[in-house]
Amino acid sequence: MKKTTLIFLHFSIYISTFFHLLSHANSQLSAQEQGILQNLKKLWGNPKPLKHWIPTNSSSHCSWPEITCSSGSIIGLSFRDYNINGTIPPFICNLKNLTTIDVYNNSFHSTEFPRALYNCSKLEILDLSQNYFYGAIPDDIHHMSQLRELSLGGNNFDGNISASIGRLTGLRKLVIISCPLTGSFPPEIGNLSNLEELSLASNSKIVSTFPSEFGKLKKLKFLWMAETNLIGEIPNTIGKMEALEKLDLSKNSLTGKIPKNLFMPKNLRIVYLHMNKLSGEIPPVVKAFNLDVVDLSENKLTGTIPDDFGKLINLTGSLPPELGRYSMLETLWVSTNRLTGQLPEHLCDNGKLVEVIASENQLVGELPKSFGNCNSLELVKIYRNNFSGNIPSGLWTSLNLKMLMLNDNSFTGELPERLAWNLSQLEMNNNRFSGKIPQGVSSSRNLLVLKASNNLFNGMIPQDLSHLTTLLLDRNQLSGSIPLDINSWKSLNTLNLSRNAISGQIPEELGSLPSLTELDLSENQLSGLIPSKLGLLKLTSLNLSSNHLTGNIPSKFENDAYAHSFLNNPGLCANRPSRSLNLKTCNSRLQNSSQTSYKLIAWIIGLVVAVLLGLFISFFVIRNHKKGKHRLHLTWKLVSFQQLNFTESDILSGLTANNLIGSGGSGQVYRVVINHSGDIVAVKKIWNNRKLEEKLEKEFLAEVKILSSIRHANIVKLLCYISSDNSKLLVYKYLDNHSLDRWLHRKSRATTFSSSVNHVVLDWPKRLRIAVGAAQGLSYMHHDCSPPIVHRDVKSSNILLDLDFNAQIADFGLAKILIKEGEPATMSAVAGSFGYIAPEYARTTRINEKIDVYSFGVILLELTTGRKANDGDEHSSLAEWALRHIQDGKPIGDILDEEVKEPCHLNEMCHVFRLGLYCTSTQPSTRPSMKEVLTVLLQCSQPIKNREKNATTTMFLPS
Template identity: 45%
Template sequence: MKAEVGYNSILPLLFLFFSFLPISISQTTTEKQILLQIKHDWGNPPALATWRNSSISHCNWTGIQCGTDGSVTGIVLSNQNINDDVPSTICNLKNLSILDLSYNNLPGMFPTVVYNCTNLKYLDLTWNRFVGEIPIDIYRLPSGLTDLNLSFNNFTGDIPATIGWLKSIQSLRLEYNLFNGTIPGALGNLTQLQTLTLAYNPFSPGVIPVELGNLSKLRFLWMTQANLQGNIPDSFQNLFEMRQLDLADNSLIGSIPPGIWSLKNLEKVYLYYNNLSGPISFNDSFEAQYLAEIDLSINFINGSIPEVFCSLQNLTILFMYNNMLTGEIPQCIGRLPSLTEIHLFYNYLSGPLPPDLGKHSSLYSLRVFGNMLTGELPEGLCSNGNLTLLDLSNNYLIGELPESLGNCKTLQLIKIGGNSFSGEVPSGLWTANLSTVTMSKNNLTGMLPNRFATNITILDLHKNQFYGEIPGAIGSLPNLQTLILSENRLSGWIPDTVFSLKSLTVLNLSYNQITGEIPANIGKLSTIQSLSFAGNKISGLIPDSLLGLKSLITLDLSKNIFTGSIPAVIGKMQALTSLDLSMNSLSGNIPSEIGNLKLVFLNLSYNMLSGPIPMPLDQRMFSNSFISNPSLCTTNNFVNASSCSNNSSGNHRILLAIIISMVISLVIILSCGIYIRKRIYKRNKNDCTTWNFMPLQQVNFTEAKILRELTEENVIGGGGAGKVYKVSIHNNEQEEGKEYVAVKMISSAERLGSQHEKEFESEVKILGSIRHRNIVKLLCYISSADTKLLVYEYMANGSLHWWLHGRTEVSGAIKSGVIDWPMRLHIAIDVAKGLSYMHHECKPAIIHRDVKASNILLDSEFQARIADFGLAKSLIQAGEAETASGVAGTFGYFAPEYARTRKVNEKVDVYSFGVVLLELTTGRRPTEGGEHGNLADWAWYHLQENNDFNGAIDENLRLNPEHLRQIVIVFKLAVMCTSPLPSSRPSMKEVLQLLQDCEQLPMDF
């Protein structure tokens, strides 16, 4: 009886098992077939090679997630180089809840086929090539959808209000698109929303919707650079769950609502780059212990730092730099137990530093440079043994450096230049963990030590009272890149150990009392770029071993007592652009080899040179380079010297023959080019089947239209790779209302050269994957076997180079129209935004490698775009240097370490952008550095030696002195960007912050 009961009870279970088994097998087979169909619809991309009809379970295929019953619940195919439409068959997977197709090349409009994926909860389409508007029926997405990520695409127009009907949404990410409409208040209906990102979109100017205050569960709000105006709504005091509030880089006005500070879960506040005004106020319910970070930098906040900050017991970071803050820093700030970073630079703060700074917290970074602080340094800055960065430069601080700094083993950077410190430097400081030491322009005294921290990279002690000999211990600093000991009272010989420094790029020992001769082993400084021994008592011959200085750009040996002749080997130093040998006792002829150099500055005055001036140097730009050399003579009478008596007609005949040969060669080359171009055009213009047309944006033209317009009368420019055409994409004859594109042709009579092919591929790869309003848009490319066409948006106002420097024609220099300072500053900000996006938002980071004025294009409203990405490079990991196959770029713009080591990271772009800033402020070209060589070196010396900036500013800007303070700040920023040491350059994010701050400074300041 018991056996019968047991049998009867298990029979239904066995029946259920065997009846279910065929269904499960059938379902598995069906889903595998659906996946294979999806693969086919996508064109069988290589990334889906594991998707094949075999015994391997589809749950083990690339990117497939399955439930316990074997049904497909997720497809995660991020970064798999899929470049076709989302197939409708994808929603035949009835249990699909996760669809992640981010970081691919999906084209076209928003894929409405996903409306049919009824169980979809997570949809990620980040970093694709979607265009057009988000459809108004977006509400048809599954009602259970919780995560919608459409960031980093090309969506335009409005964000539809109907998106507010998706009541289950918890995360909505729309940053980095091209939305140019409005932000709907209907977003306030998404009551489950925890993350909302709308940053970096060119929205129409508008206020923050007050309805966003209804999002009581919102934790993360990111609306940086969203063209916001007006006030921060008072309704934001209802965002009780808010952790991070980021409204930076907009045009918000008014005071910060006190209710913001009552949000007890608030951790981070970013309100920089706005027009917020008035003191910071707090209401009675402010619960300070919950706030960990305040970044109110670069606003228009004036008044003093309120004492209420002293109640922020959990405050770790206080960033209020680049504002209009006045008064003293509250002393109680030094007693906050959690405070680690204080950045209050570029304000108008006065009085002493809080005496308790560093005693009650693990102070890590103190940066208060550019204020009006007085008094002595607090004794306990490093009491907790954590101080790493100390920048007090350009204040009015006095007294001796505290002995306790000498015991601060964590200190890596100390900048105290431009104060009135006196006495000797604490001995322990020289052996701390320092990498940067800048103590210039003080009254520090004593002898330099015989021991230094071995990881020092910058040692700048100029304009102090140091005396004695240069210690040989300096030669034991393997990482030293910049050594500046000028304008002290140093004496004796230069120690041989200095010339064994393998990483040294800048060596300046000028204006001391150094004697002796230059040793022959100076040629070991293979990385040196700037060398100055001016204003000493160095004697003897200039050694031939200078030839070993392969990277030297600037050489200044003036105001010494050198004798003998000028070594001919100087003419073989191909990088040299600035040479100053004036005020010595040099004799003999000027070596003809020096005429082979591409010099922008030359001074051989006040010597005893004789003979004719070599013809390449006998020109107007060197008119004052040879004065007080009585035995020198000129053949062209372009310089200050007596005329040579010999007949120069032979030279003229040679020059004429050279010119005629060049003209004939040019005619032949142009004729061949025209023939080749006509042959290519004739072969292809009526045969569109030979061309591959690939749109990267939504376009309203065909390849046939572009090909028909590639005529000589439409050529507007060109370069080493080919010509650039201005092409109308409309058929109407009226000029008004026409739209244009710019077409760059890269072609060859046979096949594309390997370098041009690489540049084409780089341009398409980079511009096809990034989207930013300050980066030129690549609309499409058209290619055939021997010709590549890149079609861009047309930039009506040409390049920044044209506007700053004009163009040169046979008749001479023709100066272009002048752009005023506000426009120049706005252009700089536009470019900084583009570079900051490339460096900090793109993954992996992108470096341009050829940032220059001619690659900055201006549209009809003078909005700037970065162009020409043929040399651009993606970094495997942001911040880490990679080795380039060769040095690419433009002389005067590329960073010194790039030319020397071929190592590239984001800082090479920062350097190049710094040169552009110098062009904007000074009006000079990158190679116009006078005696200092290039523009970057000239600017550095000018900043160090002159307090009057009128001589540095572009003469076209001097008529409006109300902009002077802005110009000076940008000039100083440019010098920071062009630091020889990459680690001393700011990031592009920091550069952008400083530039935007400048734009908001009042004009009557």
């Protein structure tokens, strides 16, 4: 018994010691891992998303959302969408149990693939996508032998895709999308026998055939190779991917026939082959009865559609005769092919049909009668076919119908008294519809667009057009006059009534439509005067030609922009001679006589005014002389935003003509030296003009409010403001190198600097540094200020430069703080400078951050070409001219500034030029944010900082 007790005692001591050592080891491991995490945080500049990384005990890091632990040790790191800017260091692999690294959508960067991760011996999941990694995918990547998932998309990896990837036999997921890779897809990928997901889409520089070896991927479920320049035929081996569920080969240049066994995989649900050059017949479905979506549109397919397509349970996208009878068909997409015959009668048999898109085919006959009782329909696009006959009556008023596009067919019949209440867009141009347009045609509260050009409609123009934004009734047989009561037309921005038989006068009420930008009343029987109120409209297009109009045209239209607006109206005239308008001058003899009389009267009045002005000047000189120096201290108030070493009298005494250095739309700028300290400040004086007093007060308060609340190295510093009852002064830190435009353009350099230095050229490294600095300032305003700030007048003359050519954004007199983030505000008038104004701002006066992006894009074009913003050619701005140069297929290098264009800078200049085009896109939605612009510019500037290392950069910008 004693021996047994002794053995038990030894065992207990052993167990206790074991757990004590284990606890100590775990504690050491936790401390080591926390140290590694703190080093990561420090390396990345202590980013805000990681501010909670503060250890409180030995295992606290396991509770942090970015960390995944198992048995008290880190196995996963995830920093998705954290906006971290840094590198992935080798010491990250000191986390010995690490299996997952996910840095999706950050600003991680490296000039080559991070080979240091080879030392993470247990790594199974690696996601580097949407960052700024460069270089080739290494030939020895197979050393990461434990990988199950590898995602590299959205980086700047270049060169060929390494065949070594085919040796990562444990991979289940491989994603390499949107990279500037070249060459072709390696057939060795077909050796990845465990692969379930393969994404190789949007690699725009690769030109490759579809490797037949991919047919060996027996476990592959998802294959995405859209928009990646695939050429040649689809190999028959594609049908051997027996586990395939989704196949997307759309938007390529594939040719030949669709393989007969393409629909062989029994689990296939989605097939996208649209926008290729495939020809021949569609193969039978065979066993793929789980198909949900088949899109074969925009190919060159011929023949009939197989009957078994009509027997699919959940088919979307085919046209067999039985289609819809045996399936819960919801959508039909077969546009842009050469399909013939009629739409199947049974499409809506089961009442689930939502969308029919069969446009641009050769379909004939009438629409299925079942469409008249198909309340599930929301969208019908059948334009550019050969349909005929009447529209089923129930379709016009279908319960859920939102869009009906019937144009370019041979439909007949009349419009009903009422349309579907939910209908927002009705397009029926180029048909044979007839009868009157009912007064209740716009009774639908949602109808915004009605296009009914080139039909046989007759009768009067409807008076009630509530909510409509676009109305096209040209090339019909309408008669009568334009209604006088058009209060319901206030949403209209496009009105075309041309080529009808409309008579009477143009109602002056048209000039009160606040949104109207396009007006065409040509080729009618209109008579009388053109209402002067039309001149109040912000028209981008006007055509009143071929009528019987008489009298003067409104003075606003007396310019070349309206050269073709008044043709074939013999009774019209212009007040000023103009060859482009092709109009006679109104009452020229009487006008000359009147001008002589006006000149005599004006001379007499001028003489009287001059005498009175002399008396007033004498009075004020005597008065001011008596007041003397006391004037400086009576009414001025100084409000400072930091400690100052000057008073208001120091500033006021320096506002002399000799110190004037600039003048703008809302004030004058002076360079003032503080006598007792030698410091120099810039003073902006708001003009005192009673008529503009309210406007200038708003400008002053806007500038003070913004500049006093923001602090940034790339935004000009406001030291104080000084005000009196009739004058406003803004005092800034003075920047010695003036504004960017004075350095950038030859004529400006000549007037700014002395003759001995006006030949100085702003070299490319300085230009790129200026672009980065200005982008940092705007990015701060747009993304880091709450609420965000829109400058509204970004231009090269508002970018000031210090002695080291660091950029600072100035002149916020036009800036506007958005009332609510993400919700654009509307200004009462367009403010800004020609060449820099975004097209949508000039047209609608609606503002958001994207108008600053457009203006900044123009500055990038100035920096790269050396031209001014308004210096495209005689008919276009710089942005328009630059875009046309590229659209014409001409090299970018031809228009870069010869003064700074050197081989070592050519790559960066081309990238910045492309970025400028991207920023000046016509559509605001396609422009990048300033944060994205800044990221690209920082990447562009990297090679310049490391020139001694011969670093190169390949940027990838959206087209």
